[in-house]
Amino acid sequence: MAWALVLALMVPVRAMAAPYAAMVMDARDGKILYQDNADTRLHPASLTKMMTLYITFDAIRRGEISLDTPVTITRHAADQEPVRLGLHPGQKLALRYLIRAAAVKSANDAAAAIGDALSGSGEAFGKRMTATAKALGMMNSTFKNANGLTMRGHLTTAHDMAILARHLIYDFPEYYNIFGRQKTFAGVAEVYSSNRAFLRSYPGADGLKTGFTWASGFNLVASAVHGNVRLIGVIFGEPSVAARNKKMTELLNMGFKRAPQNVALRPPVKPDLSHIPYGWPGQDSVLVASSPRPAPRPDTASAAAVAVAAAAASTAQPPAAASGAAPVAAAIATAEASAAPTSPMAPATVAVTPEPRPASLQQPAADPTQVASADPEKPSLTPAPRPHYATMAEAVADNDGEPVNASEVTITGASGSAQTQASVSNATIQSVEPTSSASAVPPRAAPKARPEIVFASVAPAPKAAEPAAAPEVVSRLSTSGGRDWAITLGHFGSRAAAEKVLLRTALAEPVVLDQALRKVVDRSSGYEANFVGLTHRQADLACARLQARAIQCFSLSP
Numbered sequence: 413m414a415w416a417l418v419l420a421l422m423v424p425v426r427a428m429a430a431p432y433a434a435m436v437m438d439a440r441d442g443k444i445l446y447q448d449n450a451d452t453r454l455h456p457a458s459l460t461k462m463m464t465l466y467i468t469f470d471a472i473r474r475g476e477i478s479l480d481t482p483v484t485i486t487r488h489a490a491d492q493e494p495v496r497l498g499l500h501p502g503q504k505l506a507l508r509y510l511i512r513a514a515a516v517k518s519a520n521d522a523a524a525a526i527g528d529a530l531s532g533s534g535e536a537f538g539k540r541m542t543a544t545a546k547a548l549g550m551m552n553s554t555f556k557n558a559n560g561l562t563m564r565g566h567l568t569t570a571h572d573m574a575i576l577a578r579h580l581i582y583d584f585p586e587y588y589n590i591f592g593r594q595k596t597f598a599g600v601a602e603v604y605s606s607n608r609a610f611l612r613s614y615p616g617a618d619g620l621k622t623g624f625t626w627a628s629g630f631n632l633v634a635s636a637v638h639g640n641v642r643l644i645g646v647i648f649g650e651p652s653v654a655a656r657n658k659k660m661t662e663l664l665n666m667g668f669k670r671a672p673q674n675v676a677l678r679p680p681v682k683p684d685l686s687h688i689p690y691g692w693p694g695q696d697s698v699l700v701a702s703s704p705r706p707a708p709r710p711d712t713a714s715a716a717a718v719a720v721a722a723a724a725a726s727t728a729q730p731p732a733a734a735s736g737a738a739p740v741a742a743a744i745a746t747a748e749a750s751a752a753p754t755s756p757m758a759p760a761t762v763a764v765t766p767e768p769r770p771a772s773l774q775q776p777a778a779d780p781t782q783v784a785s786a787d788p789e790k791p792s793l794t795p796a797p798r799p800h801y802a803t804m805a806e807a808v809a810d811n812d813g814e815p816v817n818a819s820e821v822t823i824t825g826a827s828g829s830a831q832t833q834a835s836v837s838n839a840t841i842q843s844v845e846p847t848s849s850a851s852a853v854p855p856r857a858a859p860k861a862r863p864e865i866v867f868a869s870v871a872p873a874p875k876a877a878e879p880a881a882a883p884e885v886v887s888r889l890s891t892s893g894g895r896d897w898a899i900t901l902g903h904f905g906s907r908a909a910a911e912k913v914l915l916r917t918a919l920a921e922p923v924v925l926d927q928a929l930r931k932v933v934d935r936s937s938g939y940e941a942n943f944v945g946l947t948h949r950q951a952d953l954a955c956a957r958l959q960a961r962a963i964q965c966f967s968l969s970p
Contacts, residue, residue: 430651431454432448432449432647432649433448433452433454433569433649434446434447434450434570434645434663435447435450435571435644435645436643436646436663436666437574437578437643437644437646438641438643438667439577439578439581439582439642439643440641440642440675440677440678440962441675441677441678442575442578443675444571445643445666445671446663446667446670447570447571449648450569450571450574451552451570451571452569453552453568454628454648455560455625455627455628456566456567456568456573457560457562457625457627457628457631458495458559458560458606458621458622458624458631459560459568459573459622459633460523460555460557460558460559460560460566461514461518461523461559462633463541463545463553464523464526464527464541464558464559465514465515465587465590466544466548466576466579466580466583466584467530467537467541467544468507468511468526469583469587470584470685471530471690472507474690477529477530479506479507479508480506480507480508481506481507482504482506482507483506483507483510483529484502484504485499485500485502485503485504485521485525486524486525486528488524488528488534489521489522489527489528490503492523492524495517495519495520495606496519496520496522497513497519497522497601498601499522499525499600505525505600507529509522509598509600510523510525510526510599511526511587511590512590512593512597512598513598513603514526515590515591515593516590516593516594516595516596516598516603516604517603517605517606518606518621518622520559523559526558527558534556534558537558538555538557538566540689540690541555541558542555543688544683544685544688545572545576547683547685547688548575548576549575549683550568550575551572552569552572553568553572554566554568562626562627562628570646570647573633574633574646575680577635578644579683580620581619581635581642581644585955586948586952586969587969588619588966588967589966591619591620592611592617592618592619593605594608594611594612595608606622607619609653609657610632610634610657610660611937612936612937613657613661613936614634614636614657614660614661614937615638615903615937615938616637616638616904616938617634617937618635618636618637618966619635620633620635620644621633628648629649629650630647630650630652630655630656631649632645632647632650632656632657632660634646634664636664638902638904639902639964640673640962640964641668641671641673641675641964642902642964643667643668645660645667647659647660675962676962677959679959895927895945895946895947896970897946897948897967897970898942898946898951898967898968899928899943899954899955899967899968900940900941900942900965900968901913901914901917901942901943901958901963902940902941902964903935903938903939903940903941904940904941905938906939907932909939910939911930911932913941914930914941914942914943915930917958918943920958920961920963921954921958924950924954924957925943925954927945927946928943928954929944930942931944942968948967948969951967951968952967954967955967
């Protein structure tokens with residue numbers, strides 16, 4: 413008996429005679445290119461997980477759950493056999509890992525855990541699956557569980573599965589790439605695709621799902637891209653994995669010969685699933701709370717308004733000494749704090765025009781050539797008083813608590829016109845009256861001239877040009893998801909063909925692809941033509957525009 417069991421295990425698995433069905437559909441417009449027994453209701457096996465994942469993606473989009481939501485594994489889910497991730501009752505695992513395990517490894521416990529998390533039980537989730545199928549136009553499908561293990565009444569057709577595959581491709585392009593992964597990390601272990609043999613062997617294949625039970629035979633839904641043509645193939649009831657893959661190769665080859673190259677892209681209409689109840693029966697459904705978005709930065713107009721308000725507040729105050737300048741300083745501080753720059757490379761500045769001081773508070777104009785005291789025996793070491801504009805900037809700094817950049821302060825000259833710091837420095841030099849050297853320096857004690865003193869007899873020299881500042885390169889992670897998304901145009905037979913398609917596409921859509929990088933990836937299934945370095949939004953926009961041109965495009969998430 414033991415030897416018989418060993419021999420049985422060594423023989424390749426072959427299913428008993430199961431009903432056969434097949435279909436080939438043009439994914440671009442839904443046209444049927446080939447069908448055989450395609451509307452007969454059959455056991456889908458793990459093809460069921462395509463519907464489980466479609467509902468999961470929709471639940472994420474609706475806010476019912478998130479990829480990072482920890483899912484508690486139920487006893488019902490942990491007991492699912494035979495293909496499983498190895499989950500235990502009470503264990504918690506993020507939803508994203510359950511999705512990977514269900515899509516790639518075809519783990520039954522992971523799929524059941526998703527159904528239990530979304531609807532509370534396998535039975536309730538089966539009702540939701542059936543209702544969703546009807547909304548998608550799958551009129552001959554009835555689902556009883558989330559993973560596809562054989563149950564009475566759990567049936568679908570090859571035609572319905574082709575419809576579902578097409579909706580997965582076009583309704584959720586951001587998640588579709590999960591079906592083309594040959595291996596991935598599922599939270600507790602690295603898992604390998606149950607479809608990796610076909611993905612490796614057929615050029616352009618990028619999904620979707622395998623299935624097997626004794627009642628169904630070996631099933632497969634596959635999609636492949638050759639140039640501008642994407643096809644969907646469906647097979648039910650093959651006797652082995654090898655026979656299934658061989659038959660699918662024949663069907664897709666036939667389909668690519670029949671399908672025209674140029675077809676107007678007509679994606680399926682996204683269904684309205686709002687009428688389908690979600691959440692656990694008898695409980696109020698609560699959407700996942702999203703994190704609040706940060707307050708938008710004030711634009712230039714609002715910053716200018718703040719500056720005007722600050723100026724109005726300063727003019728309303730009566731002229732006063734340093735203690736009376738506090739309201740003006742507070743208004744300036746408020747304006748500077750509110751006028752946050754919208755770009756780190758272009759800081760916003762606030763122009764401040766100080767009020768002239770009363771005559772009683774004005775300091776006498778100092779002759780910059782006078783460095784000694786009135787008494788020649790006691791040379792003064794006290795420098796000359798600062799010009800009026802510097803004193804006002806210092807007064808603002810004293811009240812505000814922060815230094816004021818002189819380049820950001822506007823000074824009102826004697827003529828009433830506003831001047832910058834550079835113009836004021838020149839104006840100061842030009843306003844000095846000529847004096848003789850005898851009157852400028854006492855004969856007995858002539859202290860050494862300080863470097864900053866400007867003599868009246870010296871003409872103002874042109875300001876030396878400051879060396880150009882080296883450009884500052886700021887590297888930071890994007891807060892909108894980063895440029896780690898990509899789009900793929902499919903697989904091609906040679907690197908030159910893939911590069912030609914990338915170049916032609918870049919020239920056709922220069923606006924959305926101007927920042928993208930062209931990249932050809934050498935895979936076992938052919939040369940994959942990709943645009944990389946995009947944000948999530950750019951990838952979706954690029955694919956939408958390319959698909960409008962009847963160019964196949966699918967976004968690749970990081």
